[in-house]
Amino acid sequence: MQWIRRMGGLVAWRQQRASAWGALLGQQDILVAALSVQQTGSFRVVVFEHLHASSALVHLSEREEDWVQTLRTLGKPLPKRWRTMALAVSEERCRQGVLVWDGPLDTRRLEAEVQLEAAAAWGVAPAEVGFDYRLQEAPPADGLRVQWASCLSEQLLQWQQHARRAGWRLPVVEPELQAAQRAAVYLRGADLQHWAQSPQDWQFARGPERSLAEVDWLALQSGPMWKPLVACGAALGALL
């Protein structure tokens, strides 16, 4: 089995990425960030774009077409294999919840239950949601707590098609909170007040700089750094 581990290490080395792209898709804007690996091992923001939909574009399809053009322009100088992007979606486009599971751990049944829960949250048929779930780290004694998040399948498909038309691959779509948490935990700097204001000056460490409990989430979410953090966090997910 030694050779399998060695091959695994080789594959992991091959897959080690030097840069990654992430985006936050909001209702009226889209933020795109690219992180690059530094010689020190940390990650630095090398590209940051905050694109507002033009006021002249009334219809959603027109705004999306505008973003497709922007993504196409951003990806043009990149080799095709590097045009991979993780997308974080805003709270309005996403439903999340926690399911308490007290039965035996049957993955297929649990998956079906989460799908039903997510479909009920959207008020659509189960086949019309895309979702993911995970067991919470410290399950209480009265049952497993399953954290789930979901999105409408139609929108997921649409975003993937947009990305494909713009020349990008879209392998990850995640809730914005998850991306923001990742970025806030790995962002370098003593505390919220000392973080750099401009995302171009941000650097992210390879290991956590703080725990989730150390962050004032309410202040952060209501501040101007939230959306840039989400975009950078989405990109960071591919590098960690």
Add this chain to the structure above:
Amino acid sequence: MNARPLNLLRHPRRVHALAAGARPAVLGAWLVGVLLGGVWGWSQQVQMDRLLDQRVQLQAQSSALREQQARQTAAQEKAQLQSKWGQRAQSWRAQRQHLMELHAALMTQAAETGLRVERWQGDGRQLVLQAWLPRADHVPVVLSGLSRSWATAWTLQSMGDRAGSGVDVVLQASWPAGIRDDGRRKP
């Protein structure tokens, strides 16, 4: 942040659902495929071995045939050569016999007519004899005498007076048939 990150594209796993439903069929098809592939590969291997054996046999047969042909050709060439050598030896014997007869005739003519041969030369087609005779009227006698001992007739090519002391004659005769050649023949 050690928990697995959520990815909304992960579920529902359509491929997984399909695979779960069709797992026995897929497994069966895979096994049948592996079996058929194995049988096909085995049959190909057997056929290849058979063809290799056949190729070795054919190569051996071809080699033996080539050797046999070479031996036959060599034997034919040797037989032709021996035949030619036999013919040539026979021709040489006949030529020698004729020359001895000519020599005897010349000795006879020398005794009877005073013929003295001064020079003679021959090639593959004819003999030329330069001689001296004390008298010109002995020329016909010499020609008839020599012609009797030679299969073809001797002819007078030229005759000249040697200042009142006999005549110089040049006589010529062709080689008899059977020993005449193209000039390459050398005893």
